[in-house]
Structures are given as C-alpha cells and as structure tokens.
Amino acid sequence: MKTKLLISLAVASAVMSGCVTDGATDALKNTNVNRDQVNKAVDTFMPDSGYKQALKGAVEATHTWTPEEERQLGTNMSAVLLGASPLYKNPQAERYVNEVGLWIALQTTQPDLPWRFGILDTPNVNAFAAPGGYVFITRGLLLRLHNESELAGVLAHEITHVINHHHANAMKKRGATDVVAGLVQQKSGSANTAALGNLAKGLYSSGLDKSDEYDADRNGVYLAARAGYSAYGLPSVLQMYASTPQDAGLQLLFATHPDPNARLDALNTAMDKTNFPKGVEDAARFKQLQKLVQYEAPASEAPAAAPKKTKKSKKSPA
Amino acid sequence: MKISCWAALLMLVAAQAHATPASVARGSELKSKPALDATKVADLSEGEQVEHLGNEGGWSKIKTAQGKTGYIRMLNLHFAASASNSSAVAGLSTLGNVARTGSNTNVATTGVKGVTKEDLDKATPNPEEVGNMERYVVSADEARKSAKTAKLSPQDIAMPEVKP
Ligand SMILES: [Zn+2]
Numbered sequence: 265m266k267t268k269l270l271i272s273l274a275v276a277s278a279v280m281s282g283c284v285t286d287g288a289t290d291a292l293k294n295t296n297v298n299r300d301q302v303n304k305a306v307d308t309f310m311p312d313s314g315y316k317q318a319l320k321g322a323v324e325a326t327h328t329w330t331p332e333e334e335r336q337l338g339t340n341m342s343a344v345l346l347g348a349s350p351l352y353k354n355p356q357a358e359r360y361v362n363e364v365g366l367w368i369a370l371q372t373t374q375p376d377l378p379w380r381f382g383i384l385d386t387p388n389v390n391a392f393a394a395p396g397g398y399v400f401i402t403r404g405l406l407l408r409l410h411n412e413s414e415l416a417g418v419l420a421h422e423i424t425h426v427i428n429h430h431h432a433n434a435m436k437k438r439g440a441t442d443v444v445a446g447l448v449q450q451k452s453g454s455a456n457t458a459a460l461g462n463l464a465k466g467l468y469s470s471g472l473d474k475s476d477e478y479d480a481d482r483n484g485v486y487l488a489a490r491a492g493y494s495a496y497g498l499p500s501v502l503q504m505y506a507s508t509p510q511d512a513g514l515q516l517l518f519a520t521h522p523d524p525n526a527r528l529d530a531l532n533t534a535m536d537k538t539n540f541p542k543g544v545e546d547a548a549r550f551k552q553l554q555k556l557v558q559y560e561a562p563a564s565e566a567p568a569a570a571p572k573k574t575k576k577s578k579k580s581p582a
Numbered sequence: 583m584k585i586s587c588w589a590a591l592l593m594l595v596a597a598q599a600h601a602t603p604a605s606v607a608r609g610s611e612l613k614s615k616p617a618l619d620a621t622k623v624a625d626l627s628e629g630e631q632v633e634h635l636g637n638e639g640g641w642s643k644i645k646t647a648q649g650k651t652g653y654i655r656m657l658n659l660h661f662a663a664s665a666s667n668s669s670a671v672a673g674l675s676t677l678g679n680v681a682r683t684g685s686n687t688n689v690a691t692t693g694v695k696g697v698t699k700e701d702l703d704k705a706t707p708n709p710e711e712v713g714n715m716e717r718y719v720v721s722a723d724e725a726r727k728s729a730k731t732a733k734l735s736p737q738d739i740a741m742p743e744v745k746p
Contacts, residue, residue: 342712347705349695351714358718366725371736375722380715388696402697412732461707469699486741492734496640499656503634503642506661507602516698525660529607532657534742541739542639547732 327436331396333444334432335378338396340447340457341431341464345384345392345400352385352403357556360549364412365399365419371490372427381419387559388513391418392468393425395432404513406557408504411546416491417498421484428483430476431467438463471520481527482534494543495535502527604634604644607660612652616641623652634659 329337351358358381365381377397384392387404394400399422401415409415425431435444440463446456471477481498489495506524508514521527606626613620616638624646626632632654635643641653695701720728729735 339709339712340707342715343707343709344702344705345697346711347708348701349697350708350711353714355718359720362718362720363725363728366720366722367729367734370722370725380719382715382718384695384697386694386696388698390697392697457707465702465705469702482742486739490737490739490741492729492737494639496637496656499640500637503637503656503659503661507604507634507663509663512698513696516702519699525607528657528660532607532655535657538739540640541737543737544732544734545639547734549728549732 327441329395329429329432329436329444330448333448334429335396336448337432337435337440337444337460338394338398338426340460341394341435341468342380342382342398342400344461344464344468345394346382347461349384349386349388349402352383352557354383354556357553358383360553360556361401361406361415361419363549364415365423368416368420368487368491369397369423371487372423374427377426379423383557388516389508390514390517391422393422393431395426395429395435397426399423399426403557407554407559409501409554410504411497412550413488413494413497413543413545414501415497415550416488416493417484417496417501420487420491421480421498424480424483424487425472425476428476428479430472430480434467434472434476435463438467469516469520474522477521478527478530481531485531485535486538489540489543492544494545495538495540497545499528499531502531601645602634602661604632604642604659604661606630606632606654607658610654610658612644612646612650612654613641614652616643616653620653624648624650626654626658632659634661 361383362379362381366379369375369377369379374397379397379399381399381401383406384390384400384402386402387407388402389404389408390402391405392400399419401418401422405418406415409418440460443456443459443463447453447460481502485495485498488497502524505514505517506528510518522530606628609628610626612623612626614623615621626646631647633645635645635651637643637656638653640656642656642659643651644654644659645651
C-alpha cells in the first residue's frame with residue numbers, strides 16, 4: 265500500500281514538473297489510490313511550499329470522475345443550457361433527434377450511457393454537449409441543415425465530446441471536482457448547484473480547447489461513417505459555417521470554435537487516407553423534421569423590417 | 583405588403599443557397615464528374631475564386647471565373663462570408679432576437695430565447711427542463727428500427743488513431 269502511494273507521489277511530482285508523458289498520467293489515473301490518499305501522502309512527505317499546492321492541483325486534474333459524478337455534472341450543465349433556451353416541445357421532432365442520435369451513439373465504445381438528445385428552441389445556430397450523455401442542437405441549426413448526414417455529422421461531433429470527456433476534463437481544470445462530489449453526496453445542494461452553474465456558464469461561453477474541437481471533428485466524421493452515413497455530412501456543415509456571416513445568431517458558435525476553414529483543412533488531412541463508403545446522405549424522416557421545426561411566417565408583422573445590425577468581423581483565411 | 587417582404591426575405595435566402603463564393607484551398611484538378619478517375623476539365627490554382635454550386639458525396643460542384651463547371655474534392659475549398667447576403671441570413675438566425683426586441687408590441691415576445699453569451703450569463707439553471715427530456719427518450723431497439731427505415735446499417739470502419 266505504502267509503495268503504491270509513493271509511486272503515485274513520484275508520478276504526480278513528474279506530472280507537476282512537466283516532464284511526463286501521457287502514459288505516466290494514465291498510470292496515475294489507473295492506480296487504485298484515491299486522491300484523498302495521495303493528498304495525505306503529499307502532506308506527509310512534502311514540506312509546506314508553493315510546490316505542495318501545485319502538486320495537489322495536479323492530483324485533482326488527474327482524478328477520474330465516477331460515471332455517477334459525470335452524469336451529475338452533465339445534468340447540472342444541461343440545466344444551464346436549458347435555462348437559457350428551453351426544449352422545443354414537439355414530441356415528434358424531439359423523438360426523431362433521439363432516434364438519430366442514439367443510433368450513432370450505439371456505434372461508439374459507450375452505447376449504454378443514458379444518452380439524451382434535445383432540440384433547444386432558439387433560432388440561434390449551435391450545438392452543445394454535456395458530460396454523461398447529453399447532446400443538444402438548436403432549432404436554428406436544424407433549419408440550416410440540408411440532409412440527415414449533416415445532422416449525423418453534427419451529432420457525432422457532440423457525441424465525441426461526451427465519449428472523450430472533453431467537458432468533464434475542462435470542468436475539472438476549472439475546479440469543479442469538489443463541487444460535483446458534494447452534489448453527489450447531497451451536501452450543501454444549493455450552494456454547489458450555483459457554483460457549478462457559474463463554472464458551466466464560463467465554459468460554454470469561452471469554449472473548449474481548440475484541440476478538443478479538432479478531435480471531435482476527426483472522430484465525428486468516422487463515427488458518422490460507422491453509423492452508415494456519408495462521411496461528408498460534417499464537412500458540408502463546416503462549409504455552411506464558413507460561408508455564413510457572423511451575425512448575432514452565430515456569434516457564440518464562432519467565438520467558441522476554430523475558424524471553419526481551418527477545421528476543413530484539418531479534416532482534409534485526417535480523412536486523406538481513408539476510402540469512405542458512399543453511405544446514406546438523406547432520409548424521408550429528415551424532410552419531415554424540417555417541416556416540424558419551421559418557423560411560421562408572422563401573419564401581420566414582418567420581422568424582416570428591422571434586422572438587428574451587428575458588427576461584422578472579418579474572418580481571416582486559414 | 584408586409585407579408586411580401588417576408589416572402590422576399592425567404593426567397594433571398596433560398597437564392598443564396600444556389601451559388602456561394604468560394605476559393606481553391608490548394609492546387610487541384612477540376613473534374614468532369616465527381617470521381618478521381620474522371621477526365622480533367624481544368625487545373626485550379628490555390629486562391630482561385632470560384633462559385634460553389636453544391637455537394638455530391640466528397641465532391642463539390644463548382645463554376646470557375648472562366649465559366650467552366652465541374653467537380654473538386656470538397657475539402658479543397660475555402661469559403662469567405664460575403665457581405666451581400668448578410669442581412670438575409672441574419673434575418674433567419676436572429677429571428678428570435680428581432681421578435682424579442684421588436685418595437686411593435688404586436689410582435690410575439692414570449693417564449694423566444696437565445697443561447698448567446700448574454701443569454702447564458704442571465705440564465706437561471708432549469709433542472710426541471712432536464713427532467714422533461716425523459717419524455718422523448720427512445721429505446722435502442724426503436725433507434726435501430728428507425729435507422730432501418732433510413733436504410734442505415736453499421737459499417738466496419740476503424741476510428742482514427744489517437745494523436746500522440
Ligand atoms: Zn465542439
């Protein structure tokens with residue numbers, strides 16, 4: 265037992281000094297020592313110093329959430345998104361997105377997560393994921409898609425964020441570990457809920473690391489193809505993003521993702537060596553969906569009369 | 583009159599979908615058909631301005647400045663947002679914002695939300711709505727059955743290797 269602690273401590277020190285490979289970090293994650301024990305070891309063997317706090321932080325960052333903790337985190341983060349924009353309460357449309365989403369999720373390494381897909385009732389264009397199996401797409405984005413393989417590409421990108429724990433890891437870096445543990449143990453619920461809500465707002469407003477977005481694009485394309493779709497659905501959506509002016513409805517999407525042309529270039533490299541099957545491009549059920557999410561033209565007042573002017577920022581070519 | 587404004591807006595958006603300005607991302611060949619072994623129509627050089635007409639599989643149909651039409655690998659294109667279509671597109675994606683802030687009180691202002699930074703900032707977490715998602719859950723079997731109607735079947739494609 266003591267040997268194990270010392271090994272963990274040695275690995276943790278190496279993590280902190282920045283001289284360590286991913287393999288060693290994984291080794292730390294995979295030891296059966298919980299972080300309380302490691303922290304205790306740090307307290308016992310290290311003199312008080314700034315290094316000590318940094319080492320504790322490094323230990324936090326490598327803490328692996330339990331599935332229960334990750335689900336709790338995802339539930340609270342989803343509550344923030346749904347607090348900004350409610351569900352589009354059309355059962356047929358919502359069930360359709362669940363059918364497509366779950367079918368894709370079934371082709372991943374985690375088919376048994378409690379996957380939940382939702383349409384956010386907003387004309388803004390975006391899609392979101394939250395830990396533990398939550399995926400959202402806005403009504404505005406659904407309206408802009410041309411076929412089901414494009415929807416599959418968007419959902420597969422978000423599913424990858426969940427599978428690869430992108431948001432969970434980012435929240436950990438923001439210091440959510442203790443708050444989530446408290447919520448799971450039902451300690452000081454309202455204070456923890458509020459704290460987690462603010463951390464989630466921060467993350468959704470500033471976005472993930474760019475490397476996570478490229479990872480979700482690359483894996484999303486392959487995942488959609490595994491589910492039987494054309495691999496070119498997501499690239500097609502990225503073309504649409506790249507050719508769309510950055511008005512208010514797309515502001516958050518552009519602020520939180522790499523330049524779409526750069527994403528297209530990265531996919532060009534990533535998809536280069538694979539000969540993808542043709543795959544399914546569209547389905548009748550998608551055309552039905554688009555009718556269900558359509559906005560009715562107002563009978564008396566045309567909203568076209570006063571579109572809000574927003575500052576146009578130039579996109580630099582990649 | 584006002585309804586026709588609305589119709590015109592929608593038509594503008596529809597028209598914009600047909601030809602989009604694009605540029606060639608890296609030197610490549612314009613093909614007569616969307617296939618690698620198709621005959622070459624022209625050489626395309628990096629930065630060349632073209633019109634994007636649509637996609638077929640991994641290919642984009644384009645028209646060159648010289649008026650030649652053909653196919654280019656989809657990922658060999660770049661796009662730049664053009665100013666001319668900005669108002670039409672803004673009309674769609676910020677429809678809610680307009681309705682919400684509309685000066686005319688007859689415009690519906692209830693139930694239209696956004697997910698901008700400001701919306702997130704102001705948001706009060708809504709755990710009840712997370713619970714409402716359970717209403718729309720489908721089973722794995724239902725998802726498989728529905729996939730079948732869309733002619734989908736799982737493909738044996740390896741996921742890409744994790745980057746070192
Ligand atoms: Zn993403």
